[in-house]
Amino acid sequence: MQNRKKNMIETNDVLLVHEQDQPIGEMEKLDAQYQDHLHRALSVFILNEQGELLPQ
Incomplete structure (x- = not known):
């Protein structure tokens, strides 16, 4: 599981x-996003x- 998470982060x-x-x-x-698939997402501000917002 840990390797899968790391791979997902490295490949976006x-x-x-x-x-x-x-x-x-x-x-x-x-x-x-372009193909309109449901996916899990998280945004941090x-x-x-x-x-003032810190640019990411």
Whole structure:
């Protein structure tokens, strides 16, 4: 499992899921978005004390 996670991070892959959120495969993030596949995603926003967004 650890190797799979590391590989997904290195290749920018996302986990594809079906309508009940069960994993069904992996795909490169941009391909999954352009082909309108359901996938798990997480966004993190970091703000400084002035409320400014830290660019990623």
